[in-house]
Amino acid sequence: MVRMTGSQILLECLQREGVSTIFGYPGGVVLPLYDTLPQFPALRHVLVRHEQGAAHMADGYARASGEVGVCLATSGPGATNLVTGIATSFLDSTPMVAITGNVARTLLGKDGFQEADITGITQPITKHNYLVMRAENIAMTVREAFHIARSGRPGPVHVDIPKDVFQEEAEFEWPEEINLRGYRPTTKGHAGMIRRAADAINKAKRPIIISGHGIIWGDSSDELVALAEKAQIPVITTFLGIGGFPETHSLSYGFLGMHGMYHANMAADEADVVIGIGMRFDDRAMGRFNDFNPDATIVHIDIDPAEIGKNLPTAIPVVGHVKRVLPELTERLEVHDRSQWLGWIDKVEEEHPSLEIRETRRLIPQEIVRTLYEETNGTATLVTGVGQHQMWAGQHYFYDSPRKLVSSGGLGTMGFELPAAIGAQMGMPDSEVWAICGDAGFQMTMQELAVCVDERLPVKIAIMNNGYLGMVRQWQELFYDENFVSVAVTQPDFCKLAEAYGIRALRIESKSEVLPAVQEARNYDGPILLDFHVDQDENVWPMVPAGAALSETIEMPEKELVR
Amino acid sequence: MTTTNGTKPGQHTVVAIVEDKPGVLQRVAGLFRRRGFNIESLAVGPTEFEGLSRMTIIVDGASAPVEQVEKQLYKLIDVVKVSDLTHEDAITRELALLKVRCNNVNRHELLDIANVFRADVVDMATNSLMLQVVGDEDKINGLIKMCEPYGIRELSRTGTIAMTRGQKTTTVHESEPEAIARVHQSQGRRVEADLPFSSD
Ligand SMILES: Cc1cc2nc3c(=O)[nH]c(=O)nc-3n(C[C@H](O)[C@H](O)[C@H](O)COP(=O)(O)OP(=O)(O)OC[C@H]3O[C@@H](n4cnc5c(N)ncnc54)[C@H](O)[C@@H]3O)c2cc1C
Ligand SMILES: Cc1ncc(C[n+]2csc(CCOP(=O)(O)OP(=O)(O)O)c2C)c(N)n1
Ligand SMILES: [Mg+2]
Numbered sequence: 179m180v181r182m183t184g185s186q187i188l189l190e191c192l193q194r195e196g197v198s199t200i201f202g203y204p205g206g207v208v209l210p211l212y213d214t215l216p217q218f219p220a221l222r223h224v225l226v227r228h229e230q231g232a233a234h235m236a237d238g239y240a241r242a243s244g245e246v247g248v249c250l251a252t253s254g255p256g257a258t259n260l261v262t263g264i265a266t267s268f269l270d271s272t273p274m275v276a277i278t279g280n281v282a283r284t285l286l287g288k289d290g291f292q293e294a295d296i297t298g299i300t301q302p303i304t305k306h307n308y309l310v311m312r313a314e315n316i317a318m319t320v321r322e323a324f325h326i327a328r329s330g331r332p333g334p335v336h337v338d339i340p341k342d343v344f345q346e347e348a349e350f351e352w353p354e355e356i357n358l359r360g361y362r363p364t365t366k367g368h369a370g371m372i373r374r375a376a377d378a379i380n381k382a383k384r385p386i387i388i389s390g391h392g393i394i395w396g397d398s399s400d401e402l403v404a405l406a407e408k409a410q411i412p413v414i415t416t417f418l419g420i421g422g423f424p425e426t427h428s429l430s431y432g433f434l435g436m437h438g439m440y441h442a443n444m445a446a447d448e449a450d451v452v453i454g455i456g457m458r459f460d461d462r463a464m465g466r467f468n469d470f471n472p473d474a475t476i477v478h479i480d481i482d483p484a485e486i487g488k489n490l491p492t493a494i495p496v497v498g499h500v501k502r503v504l505p506e507l508t509e510r511l512e513v514h515d516r517s518q519w520l521g522w523i524d525k526v527e528e529e530h531p532s533l534e535i536r537e538t539r540r541l542i543p544q545e546i547v548r549t550l551y552e553e554t555n556g557t558a559t560l561v562t563g564v565g566q567h568q569m570w571a572g573q574h575y576f577y578d579s580p581r582k583l584v585s586s587g588g589l590g591t592m593g594f595e596l597p598a599a600i601g602a603q604m605g606m607p608d609s610e611v612w613a614i615c616g617d618a619g620f621q622m623t624m625q626e627l628a629v630c631v632d633e634r635l636p637v638k639i640a641i642m643n644n645g646y647l648g649m650v651r652q653w654q655e656l657f658y659d660e661n662f663v664s665v666a667v668t669q670p671d672f673c674k675l676a677e678a679y680g681i682r683a684l685r686i687e688s689k690s691e692v693l694p695a696v697q698e699a700r701n702y703d704g705p706i707l708l709d710f711h712v713d714q715d716e717n718v719w720p721m722v723p724a725g726a727a728l729s730e731t732i733e734m735p736e737k738e739l740v741r
Numbered sequence: 742m743t744t745t746n747g748t749k750p751g752q753h754t755v756v757a758i759v760e761d762k763p764g765v766l767q768r769v770a771g772l773f774r775r776r777g778f779n780i781e782s783l784a785v786g787p788t789e790f791e792g793l794s795r796m797t798i799i800v801d802g803a804s805a806p807v808e809q810v811e812k813q814l815y816k817l818i819d820v821v822k823v824s825d826l827t828h829e830d831a832i833t834r835e836l837a838l839l840k841v842r843c844n845n846v847n848r849h850e851l852l853d854i855a856n857v858f859r860a861d862v863v864d865m866a867t868n869s870l871m872l873q874v875v876g877d878e879d880k881i882n883g884l885i886k887m888c889e890p891y892g893i894r895e896l897s898r899t900g901t902i903a904m905t906r907g908q909k910t911t912t913v914h915e916s917e918p919e920a921i922a923r924v925h926q927s928q929g930r931r932v933e934a935d936l937p938f939s940s941d
Contacts, residue, residue: 301768302775306818309764326818359913360760360821484812 179349184313184339185214187350188277189221191320194352197248198222199239199604201232205252206292207279207341214344224604224633227625229256231597233263234623236274238594238601241584242559242609244397246273246327247601253280254292257338258299262591264334265303269588270418271391273332275323276300282342283311297338305333311340313348321353330363331482332395363481367498367506375453375477375494376510379409382451382475384519387413388434388463391587392456392480393422394580396500402455403427405504409511411453412523414442416463418587419456421577426556431523432532434728435463437569440720441527443728446471448522453477456500459489460588469727479503532720533573536739540713541689543567543642546696547574550612550640553696558610559584561602563595563619565649567642569718571614581606593622596639600626603635610638610700617643618667627679630705638699639681639707641672644714652717657724676707683707715741746831746903747877748799752781753807754826754833754903756911757796758788760819768817769796776813778805782835784900789912790920793821797902824911826903833903837881838863839872842892851891858884869894877901 182190188211192200199222204212215223226232229251236247247267251260257278267274280286281293297309306326308319316339323335379385393402399422406413406429413423415433423430432439434446443465446452452474457463459478464470467489477494478486486495496503535544547570550558556576561584562568568585577583584602586594599613620641630637642648651665673683686695686708699706719734748754759765766785773780779801788795800810807825814823826833839860843851844867851870855862860874874884881898905911925931 297764298767301764302771358818361818482816484809484816486812488809 179351181347182350183210183214184316184344184346184348185211186217187313187316187348188320188339188344189214189218190350191317191352192248193218193220195320195324196245199224200248200250201226201235201239201601202250203229203232203252203256205256205279207253207281208250208344210341210344211250211279224629226597227628228623229259230263230593231600231623231626231629233260233274233276234266234591234594234597235601235604235626235629236276237263237267237272238561238584238598239605240267240272240274240601241598242581242602242611243605244581245605246275246324247605248275248277250277251279252292253278253296254294257296258294261299261303264300264336266586266589266591266594267334268303268305270586271332271395272334273327274334275327276334276336278336278338279344280309280338280340283340284342286340297336300336303334304336307336307338309338310343313343313346316343316348317350318353321356322358325356325358326361330361331392363499364483364497365481365499365502367479367496367503369506371494371496372503372506373510375479375496376507378451378475378477378494379411379453380512380514384449384522385409385411385451385453386445386449387411387453387455388416388446388457389413389419389422389455390416390457391418391422392500393419396456396481398456398500398504399423399580401501401504401508405508405511408508408513410514410516410520412445412520414438414446416457416460417572417585420572420583421580422456424578425576426578429520431527433572435465436722436724437573437718437720438463439527439532440530440731440733441523441532443720443722443731444526445523447727447729449474451475451477453479455479455504456481458485461489462587464490465722465728465730466725469729471728479507530733532733535574538741539689540716540741541687541692541711542716543570543644543710543712544574545689546640546642546692546710546712547571547614549692549696551575553693553700554610558582558612559602559606560612560614561585561595561599562614563616564590564592565616565619565647566644566652566716566718567614567616567648570642592616592619595619596623597626599637599639600629600633600635603637604633611636613637613639615639615641616648617641617645617669617672618647620672621667621669624675627676627681627705631680635705636703637705639676639705641707641709642712643669643672643709644712644716645669646714648716649718655717672707672709681705681707683709685709685711687711746826746829747833747879748827749878751802752827753800753802753810754831754901755798755800755807755810755814756824756826756903757798757814757820758822758911758913759794759796759817760821761787761792761794762819765794765819768819769798769814772813772817773800776805776809778810782900784902786902793913797900799901822911822913826905826911829905829909830907831903831905833877833901834875835878835881835899835901836873836875837884837896837898839874839885839888839893840869840895841872841888842869842894844868847891851888854884854887858887860884
């Protein structure tokens with residue numbers, strides 16, 4: 179055993195947990211920790227420009243690499259600035275450890291300078307949180323935090339440490355074992371339930387798989403492909419499930435939901451057995467719950483028992499890790515010919531194409547995304563903001579492997595795009611990372627451009643500049659009688675802004691400039707910003723209006739088809 | 742109508758064994774608030790194991806399917822075990838203290854009432870007396886009703902606690918024999934290989 183300060187113990191433990199990058203921002207109470215950082219040269223500290231950026235970077239890092247992301251902030255305002263990023267991670271179940279400093283133990287609860295009850299604040303938006311009151315407890319806390327963050331259903335864990343605990347000395351011993359009697363995720367599926375699921379699927383005439391984010395976190399794309407191929411079951415995904423099943427596979431039918439493919443929504447509504455795998459039947463995916471395919475038998479495979487039956491009545495629940503459940507299920511499935519059912523979906527798709535890009539002289543984002551797909555052969559990682567551009571990035575790029583689409587689905591956090599792209603690039607240094615930004619969302623976190631420069635990151639920043647809070651404008655147009663209120667946003671000149679940071683920038687105003695700009699960005703070794711001045715009035719289709727059922731999916735109206 | 746154990750229709754009796762750690766009550770209360778589950782009654786106290794507390798929670802069933810309540814509770818890392826006692830053969834009890842007005846003329850009436858409810862007189866003054874009563878919710882409500890005409894000056898009730906009858910328990914069984922052995926050892930008794938239960 180060695181005597182070390184709390185700071186040294188923390189950093190030693192982070193290193194032993196495999197951490198190489200910390201996204202953080204200093205302040206009074208974490209100064210002892212920053213003072214110690216140079217003793218750990220293998221830990222790379224990335225100085226962000228706003229703590230929200232640190233949390234999104236850690237999240238983007240995690241989503242792109244699969245490893246736990248780590249962010250760090252000081253007490254009070256530093257800690258509260260992390261909150262949006264932690265909530266974003268929580269709603270999408272991504273593994274993150276957020277570390278904050280707090281005021282010294284003697285000052286806790288006395289409203290001292292920069293004190294916030296941050297564990298009180300993060301409690302409902304974390305998988306678990308800790309206030310560490312003794313240096314000797316840091317090692318076990320860090321072990322538990324990483325274990326909880328990455329195992330079972332992943333999620334963010336927050337660790338709050340008072341200033342004097344960083345300075346306190348304690349004997350350091352690496353805890354080999356973790357014993358959390360209240361935390362034992364079920365990984366093995368119940369054999370009887372798996373048998374029942376197999377029976378239902380074998381008898382089904384029109385089964386469909388809805389695969390979700392859990393396939394990606396469970397690292398089980400191959401197992402899913404094997405299952406679908408053996409039993410010839412068509413696969414649709416949730417928005418966050420995109421890439422979990424190869425989108426160019428003949429059994430892939432795109433994603434379903436509010437802005438999902440028309441044929442995917444119809445197939446989900448027509449199926450006799452719906453097999454949800456690693457997804458939580460979110461309202462944006464399923465439409466109005468009461469009218470979601472009432473005749474279907476629902477099979478739900480999920481690691482979190484609380485998701486079973488939460489939104490839809492589930493006939494056959496299988497609680498377990500997809501990696502263990504899917505092979506067992508596949509083994510029990512019969513080889514089937516389902517050409518009739520697949521033909522039915524193909525026909526709907528043919529008659530109602532959702533991804534056809536119309537001929538138009540306007541510069542439309544769909545075409546930009548499609549150009550990007552063709553130029554990169556689908557190999558790039560796209561990190562999006564929230565809004566119309568997010569949906570087009572999901573629709574018009576085709577993802578053949580997991581972790582290539584990084585997007586805030588559950589919380590829908592604008593401003594996620596740039597910092598999450600930075601995190602993704604740091605997590606996957608050899609990947610081609612594109613931040614697909616909204617012009618409004620970009621302005622929420624654009625100060626992080628500085629980080630691209632500091633860290634020499636070759637992130638490609640594409641702004642879909644429509645001069646609007648586009649998604650909100652679309653809702654006001656369709657559901658509020660075109661009463662446009664507070665949706666037009668004035669912009670700085672994004673190119674000049676980028677140049678002010680020393681970042682190369684291109685402004686694209688016509689269709690003919692798109693391809694050369696994309697090519698130039700791909701050949702450029704460094705951060706580059708593309709400001710695409712796109713059509714302002716474009717809407718995202720298909721659409722299931724809020725509160726409507728999947729069967730009520732609306733396609734692009736005639737008048738927009740000819741614009 | 743109540744079930745065999747005194748749980749009201751539409752209510753659920755849930756017992757959670759939780760880590761005895763700072764903030765655990767807030768975690769449970771926060772969960773109920775966030776998910777919109779209404780707590781009718783909550784009682785927290787130590788268990789037979791050091792480091793574990795027992796929470797008895799009566800939930801308004803109209804506000805939540807009890808299955809969701811259980812599953813959401815399990816998601817809290819500090820919650821070790823959850824049991825639904827609603828349909829179990831169980832004893833449910835609460836305790837109440839009532840300070841009731843009285844005078845020399847009607848005191849004996851109150852004492853009669855206390856007697857019927859098996860309430861104890863735990864304090865007496867010239868103008869009031871204090872009753873302590875233990876029972877299920879209905880019994881305590883009954884006593885309150887009978888005392889109202891005299892004037893209840895003060896009322897304090899605990900939350901309900903519950904325990905299944907018979908062999909069945911809702912606790913976490915870990916190291917039970919060892920724990921018993923420790924007690925015997927601490928009292929200077931020799932511990933045999935197969936443990937010295939006096940009842941065995
Ligand atoms: C503007 C906008 C529009 C949107 N439109 C759509 C849309 O059209 N369609 C759509 O689908 N979504 C849409 N979303 C996203 C939507 O809000 C949800 O985020 C999304 O549907 C959730 O997908 P999910 O259930 O797959 O992922 P999550 O919410 O991340 O849930 C993952 C599930 O997998 C489980 N899991 C995790 N790991 C494992 C494992 N190893 N084994 C088994 N299970 C595991 C978890 O317990 C959880 O239940 C939209 C969002 C926005 C912002
Ligand atoms: C932080 C935050 N505030 C508000 C919203 C509500 N909202 C959803 S989409 C949107 C508009 C986004 O505009 P932009 O980033 O330009 O993307 P576009 O829809 O135009 O592609 C808004 C305001 C949100 N999702 N997140
Ligand atoms: Mg916009």
